[in-house]
Amino acid sequence: MKKLLTHLDWLESEAIHIMREVAGQCSNPVLLFSGGKDSLCLLRIAEKAFRPGRFPFPLMHIDTGHNYSEVINFRDKKVRDLNERLIVASLEDSMKKGTIVLKSNDEPRNKYQSITLLEAIEEYGFDCCIGGARRDEEKARAKERIMSFRDEFGQWDPKNQRPELWDLYNAKVHKGENIRAFPISNWTEMDVWQYIERENLELPSIYFAHKRDIVRRNESIVPITEVTPIKAGEKIENIMVRFRTVGDITCTAPVESEADDVNKIILETASTVITERGATRLDDQTSDAAMEERKKEGYF
Amino acid sequence: MTEQKNNNVLRFMTCGSVDDGKSTLIGRLLFDSKMILTDTLNQIEKTSKKRGMNAIDLSLITDGLQAEREQGITIDVAYRYFTTGTRKYIIADAPGHEQYTRNMVTAASTAQLAIILVDARKGLLTQTRRHTYLSKLVGIKHILVAINKMDLIDHDESSYHQICKDYLQFANDIDLVSPGVNIEFIPMSALNGDMIVERGDSLTWFKGPTLFEFLEKLDTSEDIKESTLRFPVQFVCRPHASDNKELHDFRAFMGRIESGLLKVNDKIKVLPSGHESKVIEIRVGDQLINEAIPEQSVTVSLSNEIDISRGDMLVHQNDSINAVKDFSAMVCWLAEAPLSLSRTYLVMHTTRVSKVKITQIHHKVNIQNLEMENAETLKTNDIAQLSFKLAQPLIVDNYEDNRSTGAFIIVDESTYHTVGAGMIQSIA
Known part of the structure; x- marks a missing residue:
């Protein structure tokens, strides 16, 4: 066998x-x-x-x-x-x-x-x-x-x-x-996403696409919050985003996305062009x- | 609908030195299978330029640690992943430099396939023989000899055949050629990408599969022999939940099937005590299943209350296996500090730990020419046959029959470092 x-x-x-x-x-x-x-x-x-x-x-x-x-x-x-x-x-x-x-x-x-x-x-x-x-x-x-x-x-x-x-x-x-x-x-x-789908795991809502106020800063999307205020000369946009990691607000950036359920996230992940930390952890980019x-x- | 058609996992190791283009091969495999994501590439492109290289240096994908990047050599096993339509792959990238035999043995210990790189210009080298010997020692059943840099010998077919012939001759000499072992060859140029994922148009005389096709089709499944059940108990579940009367007397045994099959109603015995019982329930989480297969982690309930704790092993009642306190084994010494015959060490085997004394060094293998030598002690990267005397009995098989119950590690009692890796050869 x-x-x-x-x-x-x-x-x-x-x-x-x-x-x-x-x-x-x-x-x-x-x-x-x-x-x-x-x-x-x-x-x-x-x-x-x-x-x-x-x-x-x-x-x-x-x-x-x-x-x-x-x-x-x-x-x-x-x-x-x-x-x-x-x-x-x-x-x-x-x-x-x-x-x-x-x-x-x-x-x-x-x-x-x-x-x-x-x-x-x-x-x-x-x-x-x-x-x-x-x-x-x-x-x-x-x-x-x-x-x-x-x-x-x-x-x-x-x-x-x-x-x-x-x-x-x-x-x-x-x-x-x-x-x-x-x-x-x-x-x-x-x-991880396939396991979440198979096991029907509940996740915090910010993992799924939602409207949020952001600014674009150094090629990253920065959410506007109490601890990450807008800087002079920046323009707030309200766009559909989701977070790929959750953590300290000041160093976790969302990505633009329409994926509002696990299936759509899996499809998006399969065709994604940026590794997870590269795009969304503002603190890892300092040096190799x-x-x-x-x-x-x-x-x- | 979103489920990828991944049937299983294939774990393989790559062995070769910096000069063989091993890192380039892995980089190429990941690159061509479109699994390298663009920002990783951007960073590599930047670093390549900084070092004054024109083309993207694909080896930078796999060299992870700062010290390695500075020296330009791979010093530790790195694990890489890619997924295709059929499989999830785990690559253990083992350094080929001779000081790092221990890393090769480490990478080999979890691999099902070894890809051994040969530089087509150089043919079989001492290190090719060493990699092959170590793959055999650690019980790898599938070997792919990747004859790389074919572009540098004008894609010459007869040189390729000569290397294949030399390799098979050597494999035969060390008794690697056997019905249970699968050896294959592919000529390639990792630098140009020929025969990795794409065939290219320079090696048209070769009719075999590309590396990628080979990986996708390789069948690593083995016949499961029902009778060889090995279930080491990892953890005993005793909820004692006062708010749930049903659970008050609940007891179950948690662990992973290392070999054989475990089915509901199976008559089992517990080793080393020898107490007998019957399986009444097998669970994965809250799901009941009828049979558990190798590598499956399960929770098992038995029909009667017997004393079982972590370190015990469940086997079938008609199994003749016994606990032993003496055996001999091939050992790779991993520590900086040499082996001491006067000290006691700890052996970790399945879920059991025992004090141990090493009573004899039978011989050491000269890794350069694979000849046996006498030895008074062992130092890092030495491989030798040793005799062991244990304080606690262990339930063991020969390594060639069972990789899980034939393997153990040796731990230093005072530093707790892992100092040796052992493969049981004969049971006294």
């Missing part, structure tokens, strides 16, 4: 296997949940991995304070529906403590997330953070392990990663060190090695 799993079943099964390895090997893991599409896939995988039991870890959101309210409302509803525990670690708290010092108030906050994350890891004693990063997102991630080792300062040293063979994951750490586990490492953006630098500093 010959039988093979379809590609979505295979990816799902691999992700379940990785999550169960985290649960089996680590004593105090946490799942990072932003309300974004990748972390919503992680939650469905956690349900398939652990129901009818509770998740063997809490969920945690690293909150920059610059969020679309739709995403935060969605996050809270999702946690209630799942009946799981959510920890919110807030950048504003780190700013109050003085561990994050902004150069200016409207500075993008993404790069400071690692400080709040490391503080939360220390406060709760987490030995593993499960995240929704994918290897196809960016060059520096293509060499990332599924279980990635971070030292006591949360730093990622590309030269000091453990070889990862077969499906044998080594999540052993000493106190203070931790593992970042990426169950959907091998998924592409297309796989920008992501690698931030990862070394403990960014996810």
